[in-house]
Amino acid sequence: MEYSEESFSLRFKNLSIKKSTLLQIILSIYFFVVILMKSLYFAENLSNRSSEIYLNIFSIILIISITVLLRPKKSFIMLTVIDLLISILLLANNLYFRYYYNLLSLYLVKQIGVVGKIEGSIKALVTASDLLYFADFLFTIPIYYFCFIKHKILEEKKKDFKARAITCIIMIIISIVGLSQKLLVIKKNTPELFTSIYDNNYIKERTGIFVYEAFDVYRYARDVFEDKQAKTKDTIQQFQDYFANKPKGESAYFGQYKGKNLIMVQMEALQGFVINSKINGEEITPNLNQLAKDSLYFDNVYVQTGAGNTSDAEVLANTSLYPVSQGATTEQYGNNTYQSIGTLLKKEGYSTFSAHGFHPEFWNRINMHKAMGFDKFYSSNELSMDETLGWGLKDNSFFRQCVEIMSKERKPFYSFLITLSNHHPYEAYAAISDFDVSGVEGELMQNYLKSVHEADKAIGEFIQELKDAGLYDNSIIVFYGDHEGITGNDIENLNSFIGIDEDDEFQHREYEKVPLIIHLPDEKLKGTISKTAGQIDIMPTVLNLMGIKPEYEFGSDILNVENNLVVLRDGSYMDDNYMYFRDTDHYYDKKTGKILTNAPSRKEEALSQLQLSDLIFELNLLKEIE
Known part of the structure; x- marks a missing residue:
């Protein structure tokens, strides 16, 4: 029908x-x-x-x-x-x-x-x-x-x-x-x-x-409507007890470089595996390699950033506090009170400035950098955007202009510089590079290596400009990477380049590390330091050399600490002997890379640090105890 x-x-x-x-x-x-x-x-x-x-x-x-x-x-x-x-x-x-x-x-x-x-x-x-x-x-x-x-x-x-x-x-x-x-x-x-x-x-x-x-x-609604006053009273005692029990006292090299200028450079996406590595017989980072030989080179520094990525690295290095667990720390707590490198050096009579060749409102730097003690923040609004590349001002021009600013600054000074050109997807620097990456798998991986090579050239120019301006021999100069350069779908190309198993979480964590180089004026202190460290340790390490002891820091002076605990934002941690992955609950022997069925746990210590650091931000505790 x-x-x-x-x-x-x-x-x-x-x-x-x-x-x-x-x-x-x-x-x-x-x-x-x-x-x-x-x-x-x-x-x-x-x-x-x-x-x-x-x-x-x-x-x-x-x-x-x-x-x-x-x-x-x-x-x-x-x-x-x-x-x-x-x-x-x-x-x-x-x-x-x-x-x-x-x-x-x-x-x-x-x-x-x-x-x-x-x-x-x-x-x-x-x-x-x-x-x-x-x-x-x-x-x-x-x-x-x-x-x-x-x-x-x-x-x-x-x-x-x-x-x-x-x-x-x-x-x-x-x-x-x-x-x-x-x-x-x-x-x-x-x-x-x-x-x-x-x-x-x-x-x-x-x-x-x-x-x-x-x-x-x-939790967002809870944080908006929660009664912070009552919570603050309960937390202040916990805060004071923790830092009162933290080991204090004189340390080796304390004040050895007191009164020197401090120039700290946060390098965009600079991952540690590129240092002292070659492709087709040519060094990827020849200028950084040479600088590392003349400096203290820390080759075991782990990334501790969270959702704020680059901005989290700025907070870690300058305040020795952990980034908050959700969102960007700088966006939420840009008006807090901080004990930072900038605020402490200002008390010693230093002038301070920070610079980044991008928009000032990005990551709320315009407010956060002021809170961290910088007298002036130079952004794309103040710097001459005469050479743009990728996201913003090309590193070469950025460094040149910053040296000009340093030359005019009242001495001694602290300058904090954040580079930009070596930024994902790495196409800008790569497009002008003739660095031979033949044989490397993956377009993004190739672009990254080319981009890092060009960024290294800019660093070489920067070092020469500092020498020409008479600043190199009277300044502590710090370079460190902010976060990994290769992530996500391109990890397999990094695995191929380095030669590691894609399922080996231990090796992956080892190759996520970033370089830390501290060059000292007389070059008496130099050599490779392989102690376990994190970005949170930069502030206490640098300030110890400058004769300053911060009161409230979670990091440690790498030159003096033993079996340093480095805590990541997800609750994972590592020290000189063991590495713990919170996600899989695996413990590894740091020396052999083998999984352990039984290992001493420092979970409670790690989690208590994260929790207290979160409360310092949330309740603005450093303002409360002033």
């Missing part, structure tokens, strides 16, 4: 209310499957934990449940909007993770305004596979057209709210029971999980992206 198109449509119009509701449920199941598949794809890109998948299932049921209350057409539209928003959320987090190895947070909302300024880096992170987040719309749009426009299959003449309400309640109960059961187990195993101690990725890996996002909203 044949049916005309009109009779086909009519038969569906005459469906009973119950069948109509059933079809609505079927479409809800369609969206459930679609969103679940996207969350699985997202989890696969970042990690793949059974607990994450389990919680995502019940989270999606809860999200969808409310839409069941709506009539079919409105429900479908609402689910489509939710699907689109989730797709955008997952893609945004995926892109952010590829570069920062962390997740987005409401604490980063102030950075939205600078997205247009980093468009090049964002484009470089996007891959064709990212279209999978939106592939379902190839089916969703035709389904909508077929059901609600052409045939109007689910158009109802009567209300059937009771059936929808029952369905909604059942879905909510199922999701709450499922979520509660799993979250209670997670809470029991990791009591501190929902505190400020851990980084965003650590929380997401254990709870799933949807629970993480809900928690991010909760």
Whole structure:
């Protein structure tokens, strides 16, 4: 028997209310499957934990449940909007993770305004596979057209709210029971999980992206409305006890370079493996290699940055505090009171300035640098943008202008310089480089090595300019890397270049290190120091040489410390003997790189430092104890 198109449509119009509701449920199941598949794809890109998948299932049921209350057409539209928003959320987090190895947070909302300024880096992170987040719309749009426009299959003449309400309640109960059961187990195993101690990725890996996002909203609202005054009173004693018990006393080399100028250079994306390495017989960083020979070269310095990346490195090096667990420290606490290199040197009569060839509002440097004791911050507003490259002012011009500023500064001075040209995706410097990288796998890896080589040339020019200006022999000069240069999808090319196993987490951590070089005026102190250290140790190490003992610092003077504890933002840590990964709960022998079944734990010490540092920022404790 044949049916005309009109009779086909009519038969569906005459469906009973119950069948109509059933079809609505079927479409809800369609969206459930679609969103679940996207969350699985997202989890696969970042990690793949059974607990994450389990919680995502019940989270999606809860999200969808409310839409069941709506009539079919409105429900479908609402689910489509939710699907689109989730797709955008997952893609945004995926892109952010590829570069920062962390997740987005409401604490980063102030950075939205600078997205247009980093468009090049964002484009470089996007891959064709990212279209999978939106592939379902190839089916969703035709389904909508077929059901609600052409045939109007689910158009109802009567209300059937009771059936929808029952369905909604059942879905909510199922999701709450499922979520509660799993979250209670997670809470029991990791009591501190929902505190400020851990980084965003650590929380997401254990709870799933949807629970993480809900928690991010909760903690942001909590921080906005929480009574800080009562919390401050309880924390001050804890703060004073911790630093009162920290070892003090005279140290070797104390004050040996008192009164000297201090020039500190934070190098963009300078990873440690490039130092003293060659490609096709040519040194990648000949100028830094020579400087390292004439200086104290620390080759065992670990990256401790969090979501703030470059700006976190500035905080670590200048204040010896840990970056906060969520968002960028500089964005949230740019008006706090700090004990920093700048504030302490100003008390000794130093003039201070910082400089960066980019927009002053980026990472809120315009406020944060003032809070860290810099009399003046030179940005793209003050510097002559006569040679631009990539993101902003070319390093060569940047260094030249900074030397001119130093020459005019009242002596002694502290200058803090943040380079820019060697920035992801590394195409700008690479485009003007003739450095031979043939045989290196991966375009971004090739560009990175070319870019680092050009950045090193700029450093060579900078050192010569300091000598010509008569500043080199009367200044402590510090160079250090801010964070890794190769991350995300390009790690496999780094593995190939270095020759390590892609699944070896110990070796990966070892090659994420950054160089630290401290050149001293008389060059009496020099040589390679392989003690375990972190960026947080830069301030106490430099200030000890200058005869200053800070009162409140989490770092240690590398030249004097033994078995130094270096804590990462996710709760992992390492010392001279062991390395601990919070994510996998693995301990490694630092000397052999082998997993240990039993090792002395310093977890409590590590977590207490992170927690107290967070409270120093959150409650502005250094202002309270002034």
